[in-house]
Amino acid sequence: MAYIGEKLEQMFPTYLDYDGQRxxxxxxxxxxxxxxxxxxxxxxxxQQFSQxxxxxxxxxxxxxxxxxxxxxxxxxKPLNWQKPVDYETQAxxxxxxxxxxxxxxK
Amino acid sequence: xxxFFSRSNALLAFTLSVLAALTFxxxxxTYFRAYQADVALKTVTVVVKNVPDYSANREMNDLGYITFDxxxxxxxxxxxNVKQLFLYLTAEYQSSNNKLNQVVLWDKIIRRGxxxxxxxxxxxxxxxxxxxxxxxxxxKNVTLTLSWNVVPNAGxxxxxxxxxxxxxxxxxxxxPSVRSH
Numbered sequence: 001m002a003y004i005g006e007k008l009e010q011m012f013p014t015y016l017d018y019d020g021q022r023x024x025x026x027x028x029x030x031x032x033x034x035x036x037x038x039x040x041x042x043x044x045x046x047q048q049f050s051q052x053x054x055x056x057x058x059x060x061x062x063x064x065x066x067x068x069x070x071x072x073x074x075x076x077k078p079l080n081w082q083k084p085v086d087y088e089t090q091a092x093x094x095x096x097x098x099x100x101x102x103x104x105x106k
Numbered sequence: 107x108x109x110f111f112s113r114s115n116a117l118l119a120f121t122l123s124v125l126a127a128l129t130f131x132x133x134x135x136t137y138f139r140a141y142q143a144d145v146a147l148k149t150v151t152v153v154v155k156n157v158p159d160y161s162a163n164r165e166m167n168d169l170g171y172i173t174f175d176x177x178x179x180x181x182x183x184x185x186x187n188v189k190q191l192f193l194y195l196t197a198e199y200q201s202s203n204n205k206l207n208q209v210v211l212w213d214k215i216i217r218r219g220x221x222x223x224x225x226x227x228x229x230x231x232x233x234x235x236x237x238x239x240x241x242x243x244x245x246k247n248v249t250l251t252l253s254w255n256v257v258p259n260a261g262x263x264x265x266x267x268x269x270x271x272x273x274x275x276x277x278x279x280x281x282p283s284v285r286s287h
Contacts, residue, residue, distance in 0.1 A: 005109070005111055008110075009109055009110075014109055014110040014113075015108050015109065016107065016108060021107040021108060024107060024113065025107055025116065028116075028117050028120065029120065032117075032120055032121050032124050033124060036124045036125075036127075036128055039128065040128050040131060040132075043132075043186055044135065044186060047184075047185055047186040048186055049129075049132050049186045049187065049259050052128055052132070052186075053125065053128075056121065056124060056125055056128065059121075060117070060118075060121045063117055063121075064114075064117060067113055067117060068110055068113050068114060068117070069110075070110075
């Protein structure tokens with residue numbers, strides 16, 4: 001299952017950047033709690049607990065639509081990775097060879 | 107929160123936690139309800155026979171036969187934490203065999219949304235009123251009581267005895283029993 005998940009993640013990347021993850025979590029907390037509170041009040045008003053559950057379910061659906069897909073608004077602050085080091089071309093240059101040699105002597 | 111699956115997991119777990127909290131609040135909001143109501147009961151026919159109880163020891167036992175009037179408005183018992191009411195009518199009496207006898211004679215389920223206003227006259231019992239001996243004939247104090255279980259969405263299961271029982275006497279003589287072959 002984990003293997004299938006990794007494969008799917010490679011085929012359709014769904015990652016968010018760190019700031020996007022924080023905002024996504026905040027967003028679904030707010031939505032689910034808000035719908036839950038409204039559902040509680042409405043369900044109490046008409047004395048039907050099933051309505052409370054349905055309203056919470058609507059909040060869940062809305063939060064899922066806003067948070068689960070990797071929307072562009074969660075990818076506004078990508079991490080500044082260092083540029084990948086190409087070891088093969090680096091090994092061919094004389095500078096890097098010389099830098100390593102003195103270390104070996106010590 | 108990085109992958110689709112971890113976000114689904116977090117969202118589902120959080121929603122279920124909120125649902126549990128809402129259910130608990132629903133339970134709290136109805137915890138102090140008394141669930142009491144008035145019941146008017148009256149017997150119409152009261153007959154006692156002495157017939158063999160083939161379901162038990164085949165000995166001759168007392169079998170009561172009663173019809174009754176029942177009037178009650180249980181609409182006020184329903185709230186958002188009540189799924190249904192289970193009503194049951196019991197006869198309670200003392201006999202020489204037992205200090206306390208309790209026999210369930212009739213029951214009814216009222217679901218949420220159904221009419222909770224009961225107005226019956228001349229109702230037959232659903233279950234046989236057997237005594238385990240000769241405790242019914244001439245019994246001067248048999249009390250009918252309507253009780254109910256309140257079945258909730260969440261919380262405990264209250265067992266309530268309705269206000270307003272009815273006491274009656276059984277006749278001193280057995281009614282003639284017709285033997286069928």
